[in-house]
Amino acid sequence: MKTALVILAAGKGTRMNSDLPKVLHPLAGAPLLIHAMQAGASLAPEHTVVVAGHGAASVRKAAQAHDETALVAEQTEQLGTAHAAGQAAPLLKDFDGTVIVLFGDTPFVQPETLETMIAAQATHDVVVLGFETADPGRYGRLVVDGETLERIVEFKDADAAERAITLCNSGVIACRSELLFDLIAAVDNKNAAEEYYLPDIVGIARSRGLSATVVTCDESETLGINSRAELAAAEAAFQARARAAAFEDGVTLPAPDTVHFAFDTVIGRDTLIEPNVVFGPGVTVESGATIRAFSHLEGCHVARGAVVGPYARLRLGAELSENVRVGNFVEIKNAQIGEGTKVNHLSYIGDATLGTQTNVGAGTITCNYDGVLKHRTEIGDNAFIGSNTMLVAPVSIGDRAMTGSGSVITSDVEADALAIARAPQVEKPGMATKLFDILKAKKAKLQRGS
Numbered sequence: 001m002k003t004a005l006v007i008l009a010a011g012k013g014t015r016m017n018s019d020l021p022k023v024l025h026p027l028a029g030a031p032l033l034i035h036a037m038q039a040g041a042s043l044a045p046e047h048t049v050v051v052a053g054h055g056a057a058s059v060r061k062a063a064q065a066h067d068e069t070a071l072v073a074e075q076t077e078q079l080g081t082a083h084a085a086g087q088a089a090p091l092l093k094d095f096d097g098t099v100i101v102l103f104g105d106t107p108f109v110q111p112e113t114l115e116t117m118i119a120a121q122a123t124h125d126v127v128v129l130g131f132e133t134a135d136p137g138r139y140g141r142l143v144v145d146g147e148t149l150e151r152i153v154e155f156k157d158a159d160a161a162e163r164a165i166t167l168c169n170s171g172v173i174a175c176r177s178e179l180l181f182d183l184i185a186a187v188d189n190k191n192a193a194e195e196y197y198l199p200d201i202v203g204i205a206r207s208r209g210l211s212a213t214v215v216t217c218d219e220s221e222t223l224g225i226n227s228r229a230e231l232a233a234a235e236a237a238f239q240a241r242a243r244a245a246a247f248e249d250g251v252t253l254p255a256p257d258t259v260h261f262a263f264d265t266v267i268g269r270d271t272l273i274e275p276n277v278v279f280g281p282g283v284t285v286e287s288g289a290t291i292r293a294f295s296h297l298e299g300c301h302v303a304r305g306a307v308v309g310p311y312a313r314l315r316l317g318a319e320l321s322e323n324v325r326v327g328n329f330v331e332i333k334n335a336q337i338g339e340g341t342k343v344n345h346l347s348y349i350g351d352a353t354l355g356t357q358t359n360v361g362a363g364t365i366t367c368n369y370d371g372v373l374k375h376r377t378e379i380g381d382n383a384f385i386g387s388n389t390m391l392v393a394p395v396s397i398g399d400r401a402m403t404g405s406g407s408v409i410t411s412d413v414e415a416d417a418l419a420i421a422r423a424p425q426v427e428k429p430g431m432a433t434k435l436f437d438i439l440k441a442k443k444a445k446l447q448r449g450s
């Protein structure tokens with residue numbers, strides 16, 4: 001069955017009280033919109049249409065950064081969810097299959113749930129995703145008769161009996177494309193909000209003798225985010241699930257509540273993640289690695305057996321090979337670190353390639369930025385970089401080469417060579433004693449004077 005996704009993301013999200021469009025607020029390191037797109041992507045849709053309005057340019061950018069094939073329809077005036085979904089019609093005019101409408105502010109819908117909806121769509125004209133809740137709040141209510149969904153009534157328009165219904169609308173709808181846009185065209189805005197409600201297509205379908213039904217899922221999947229408090233609650237729910245999944249995957253987390261995962265964090269089995277570790281987007285940690293306390297990782301790859309931290313920072317493009325050691329107060333960015341190499345203390349390694357079994361001494365810095373351009377540092381295998389070496393890039397250090405502590409290395413160092421680039425030491429016999437005497441005399445004179 002061919003599918004297309006329509007993701008509604010044009011609303012302002014007034015209750016967020018933000019300049020950023022609601023769907024771009026981040027959850028586990030990715031905009032809410034991307035979570036919805038990812039859920040839908042599991043259906044391998046032929047088309048993904050994002051309906052953008054408020055902050056359309058930035059919503060388009062975020063959508064296409066995640067999936068360059070995503071189409072964007074603009075809804076210039078926010079007249080309601082039916083009107084929003086209708087904006088996708090021109091982009092899907094040649095598409096013949098099932099359309100799934102998702103909301104950009106509803107990040108947790110599970111792929112299996114969407115598959116159940118697709119299956120139900122084979123025997124029903126309109127399929128709505130609903131959920132039972134003890135606290136139905138302002139959600140739309142589903143009016144059912146046996147297996148049949150008769151209509152959806154919005155909270156604002158519901159009477160007391162309808163408000164007592166605890167089966168609610170998640171917003172997710174599945175319907176054949178041609179029928180969907182035909183039903184949307186029949187929706188009016190004669191209601192409390194004077195909006196074109198997408199849920200109204202159910203009542204219209206039933207009045208035409210078409211069938212409609214509900215697929216239900218757990219309430220946790222349908223959490224719609226309308227405020228910062230709901231965003232924080234969603235983050236907590238995401239983190240709780242990520243930690244539980246990590247345990248299942250064989251990850252040891254002695255203080256799980258202090259470890260923060262991103263939407264795409266991948267961690268192998270028999271890894272140890274110590275307390276207070278934060279994963280930004282794009283991190284893969286292979287089996288048997290250890291991430292020690294208070295480390296911050298994003299956009300990086302840590303291979304088997306590597307040990308990172310405590311207090312390490314791995315940034316975009318940090319590639320640690322097997323058994324690498326990265327110690328405290330070390331920052332690594334856009335750098336490949338070869339097998340068994342150690343960068344143990346107080347260093348910055350940026351835009352660099354380091355070979356295998358090399359030792360980088362404390363306080364080493366790759367001076368990669370000249371104020372305008374970035375330059376690379378290359379270090380070979382089995383090299384020894386003395387403590388407090390400044391490597392002024394572009395520069396290369398050969399295999400088995402050494403640099404003296406405190407050197408400022410501005411030219412390439414050949415394999416097997418020792419480079420020392422610091423002022424030679426000068427020794428003046430007895431001078432320390434003389435200097436102390438002069439200084440003490442000075443102090444005594446000052447104290448007499450006061």
Ligand code: UD1
Binds near residue numbers: 138
């Ligand atoms: C909607 C449903 C409600 C359901 C709830 C679930 C309608 C009328 N109501 O209410 O039945 O229980 O979701 O969370 O559909 N949007 C647009 N353009 C618009 C209006 C909205 O793109 O003109 C987008 C928003 O950006 C948002 C989504 O549609 O992503 C839902 O809109 P929102 O205003 O949050 O609907 P609810 O009032 O939550």
Ligand code: CA
Binds near residue numbers: 105224225226
């Ligand atoms: Ca909502």
